[in-house]
Amino acid sequence: MADPAIVVADLTYTxxxxxxxxxxxxTVGRGEIVGLLGPNxxxxxxxxxxxxxxxxxxxxxxxxxxxxxxxxxxxxHRRIGVSFESTNLYEQMSAQENLExxxxxxxxxxxxxxxxxxxxxxxxxxxERAANYSKGMKQRLMVARSLVNTPQxxxxxxxxxxxxxxxxxSIRDLIRAERERGATVFLTTHDMAEADELCxxxxxxxxxRIAALDTxxxxxxxxxxxxxxxxxxxxxxxxxxxxxxxxxxTAEAVRALFADEQVVTVHSEEASLAEVFISVxxxxxxx
Amino acid sequence: xxxxxxxxxxxxxxxxxxRNRFFALVTxxxxxxxxxxxxxxxSVVEETLIIGLSGPDAAVAELVGQGSDGLRFEAASSPxxxxxxxxxxxxxxxxxxxxxxxxxxxxVFAASTPEESRQAVSTLLTTxxxxxxxxxxxxxxxxxxxGPDLAGRQVPPRDRLRPMLALLIVMVETMGLATLIxxxxxAGTLRALLVTPVRRRELFTAKALAxxxxxxxxxxxxxxxxxxxASQPLPxxxxxxxxxxxxxxxxxxxxxxxxxxxxxxAWSVVVLVVLTIPAYGVLFPxxxxxxxxxxxxxxxVSAVDLASNFxxxxxxxxxxxxxxxxxxxxxxxLGMLALQRxxx
Numbered sequence: 001m002a003d004p005a006i007v008v009a010d011l012t013y014t015x016x017x018x019x020x021x022x023x024x025x026x027t028v029g030r031g032e033i034v035g036l037l038g039p040n041x042x043x044x045x046x047x048x049x050x051x052x053x054x055x056x057x058x059x060x061x062x063x064x065x066x067x068x069x070x071x072x073x074x075x076x077h078r079r080i081g082v083s084f085e086s087t088n089l090y091e092q093m094s095a096q097e098n099l100e101x102x103x104x105x106x107x108x109x110x111x112x113x114x115x116x117x118x119x120x121x122x123x124x125x126x127x128e129r130a131a132n133y134s135k136g137m138k139q140r141l142m143v144a145r146s147l148v149n150t151p152q153x154x155x156x157x158x159x160x161x162x163x164x165x166x167x168x169x170s171i172r173d174l175i176r177a178e179r180e181r182g183a184t185v186f187l188t189t190h191d192m193a194e195a196d197e198l199c200x201x202x203x204x205x206x207x208x209r210i211a212a213l214d215t216x217x218x219x220x221x222x223x224x225x226x227x228x229x230x231x232x233x234x235x236x237x238x239x240x241x242x243x244x245x246x247x248x249x250t251a252e253a254v255r256a257l258f259a260d261e262q263v264v265t266v267h268s269e270e271a272s273l274a275e276v277f278i279s280v281x282x283x284x285x286x287x
Numbered sequence: 288x289x290x291x292x293x294x295x296x297x298x299x300x301x302x303x304x305x306r307n308r309f310f311a312l313v314t315x316x317x318x319x320x321x322x323x324x325x326x327x328x329x330s331v332v333e334e335t336l337i338i339g340l341s342g343p344d345a346a347v348a349e350l351v352g353q354g355s356d357g358l359r360f361e362a363a364s365s366p367x368x369x370x371x372x373x374x375x376x377x378x379x380x381x382x383x384x385x386x387x388x389x390x391x392x393x394x395v396f397a398a399s400t401p402e403e404s405r406q407a408v409s410t411l412l413t414t415x416x417x418x419x420x421x422x423x424x425x426x427x428x429x430x431x432x433x434g435p436d437l438a439g440r441q442v443p444p445r446d447r448l449r450p451m452l453a454l455l456i457v458m459v460e461t462m463g464l465a466t467l468i469x470x471x472x473x474a475g476t477l478r479a480l481l482v483t484p485v486r487r488r489e490l491f492t493a494k495a496l497a498x499x500x501x502x503x504x505x506x507x508x509x510x511x512x513x514x515x516x517a518s519q520p521l522p523x524x525x526x527x528x529x530x531x532x533x534x535x536x537x538x539x540x541x542x543x544x545x546x547x548x549x550x551x552x553a554w555s556v557v558v559l560v561v562l563t564i565p566a567y568g569v570l571f572p573x574x575x576x577x578x579x580x581x582x583x584x585x586x587x588v589s590a591v592d593l594a595s596n597f598x599x600x601x602x603x604x605x606x607x608x609x610x611x612x613x614x615x616x617x618x619x620x621l622g623m624l625a626l627q628r629x630x631x
Contacts, residue, residue: 052482074484082482088475090299092306104295105483145479 003066005030005153005184006051011060013046020046022208023060028201033175033185035195037277038205044188045085047205048155051186052082065153078106081146085157085188087138091131095122095141098130099148106149120144121170136167143171147178154178154185160194172198192273202273206281216273221246223279224271228254232261288489296485296493297500303467304501310463317459318505321452325513328445335359337377338408341369342384350382353415373397380408392416442596449515450591451566453506453527454584458562460502461534461541462555468494468542468626469551491623495535502531515595522594522604529611530587536615537562539622543629565589583614 006028013021021043028034036044049055051064053073061068067075090098096113103111117126120140125133130141143159156175160168175185175198189195195202196216203213212219220226226245231238241261243253245268257263271279305311334357340347341363351360361378363369369381373395381395394412396405471477480490506527510516516523537558545551565585568575569592579585590607593599601608 054478054481074486077482078484080482082479084475084479086475088479090303090476091474092303093299101295101299102479102483105292105480105485107291107484149483 003030004028006064008062009060011050011062012058013050013055014058019208024210026203026210026213028184028186030184031179031182032200033179033187033198035199035202036188036205037195037202042205043208044205045157048157048188052155079151080153080155081149081151082155083142083146083157083159089130089138089141092129094127094129096126099145102145103148108149116144116147120174136163139163140167143174152183154183157188196273204277204280212280219276220271223276227269229269230257230266231264233264238264288492292485292489293493296490297497300494300497301501304463313459317456318509321456321509322512325445325449325452328448330443330445332441332443334441336379337361339363339369339372339378339381341366343386346384349419370395382412446596447570449513449595450569450588453510453591454566454588456506456509457502457530457534458559460498461538462552464498464535464538465541465551465555466548469545469548473547495619498535498538499531502534503528518598519594519600522601523591526587526590526594526608529608529615532615533583533611533618536618536622540625543625586610
């Protein structure tokens with residue numbers, strides 16, 4: 001990558017004797033959406049905290065947008081937007097006041113809070129206190145807050161967790177729009193389907209280490225099993241046939257299926273990212 | 288440091304303080320209550336000792352004529368009226384005079400009159416009656432007053448109470464600020480701020496500014512409403528500003544002591560009680576021991592008392608103000624260190 005947005009080299013963080021992040025290395029290109037996937041306690045949030053300058057690594061180095069995460073946090077903070085997993089809004093302030101506060105801190109001139117709130121589907125609710133918002137509305141407000149400075153890099157921690165499908169879809173649209181604008185998005189999530197749908201690349205994190213990092217398609221090809229599933233009529237009954245794809249005899253087996261049997265239905269089956277995760281780490285995401 | 292960022296954060300803190308219904312109510316009600324308490328307290332000091340007399344008119348009239356600024360003799364209509372006056376506190380003591388020369392003179396005291404007062408009044412009457420009957424005192428005393436003579440300028444109870452009320456106002460802000468910081472820590476908003484261009488030192492400075500301004504503003508308003516800024520406004524305001532800074536530092540420490548808002552408030556009450564102790568020394572002189580000088584609020588109460596009640600200026604207050612300034616530096620440094628380690 002010519003001009004990476006994130007460069008992480010042998011990054012380590014320890015909580016006492018526990019190595020929460022254990023020698024992690026990876027690179028994220030500009031304009032990419034990269035998902036960091038893993039179960040609770042895998043080290044995702046600690047990694048993001050180090051990348052955003054909230055934690056100082058025990059060893060290793062990282063840079064974001066070309067700035068060192070330990071020595072140049074101020075430059076990084078001016079250029080990034082962060083949305084946290086747990087809600088951390090000023091609940092006694094209105095949505096508009098929340099955004100305007102952060103716009104002033106970023107010194108954004110001519111900031112239009114109403115327009116940004118409309119982008120996240122909160123038009124007409126600008127003057128309501130955040131305390132009166134539903135969980136989904138708060139989550140959308142948090143994402144909006146991460147956008148007040150038109151960041152070059154977005155760190156989104158579980159941005160759609162616990163949201164209804166409509167709210168989740170609107171946030172995913174927003175993330176895509178940010179990528180279109182040129183922003184890089186670093187996403188941590190439990191939601192494999194979301195990662196599959198949104199991310200250019202995904203990293204599987206397990207026990208403080210990156211177990212795999214590639215495009216969702218490549219990971220599925222590399223670690224998943226593809227198969228052709230057919231239902232055939234045998235007398236009065238229906239029977240199932242399965243032919244593994246990507247094997248030497250696949251073509252012959254498929255030909256034989258259609259030549260020798262009475263095929264009723266046929267469909268292909270791909271491995272999901274969740275299955276790939278289990279295959280790579282030996283753990284389920286919810287573990 | 289970025290002044291725009293500090294101003295934005297301080298304004299946000301002040302706004303959040305008044306949006307907390309509890310503290311907004313406590314602040315408003317507290318101010319009204321303290322001002323009301325001040326104005327209902329006695330505004331004068333009754334220092335004249337009144338001794339009742341009963342007996343022959345001529346002897347009574349002669350003694351009544353002997354009264355002075357601090358001592359007054361009043362005639363009672365009968366011995367029964369004299370006794371009743373002593374019992375209900377109208378007279379410090381009563382004297383029953385007789386027509387017969389050389390007959391014993393009876394002094395009457397209430398049961399609650401301290402022994403020292405009985406002795407003093409007895410000695411006074413013996414000397415005075417002796418002089419009137421032709422026996423001059425053996426020794427003549429010449430009184431000398433060291434320093435400005437404050438006789439007749441005694442501080443009324445409500446003026447004594449004023450420094451204590453100002454201290455209470457300032458300290459309630461301690462609870463408010465500590466709770467506000469604790470709420471921000473619990474809600475995670477401090478984390479949100481620290482991934483923006485806000486630096487930690489700007490965050491601390493803004494909180495110190497907001498806390499001090501809130502405490503000073505209310506205490507100054509209170510002092511203005513109760514006449515505490517009449518004689519030495521600048522020294523009083525400087526003392527209050529230093530006191531407000533001190534409680535801000537204390538609030539920083541308190542904010543890190545508890546795990547949640549309730550425990551922070553519990554700690555605040557404990558500290559509030561300790562910090563109030565020196566004020567009793569002003570309210571009831573002689574009621575507290577010398578160790579209260581170890582309590583930093585002593586210097587705030589003392590400076591406000593001396594400036595507002597005795598008209599003393601910077602020249603006489605420099606030691607109190609210097610100690611307060613030193614305490615401020617220590618409290619703020621300790622508070623910021625605690626916040627850095629525990630709250631962020």
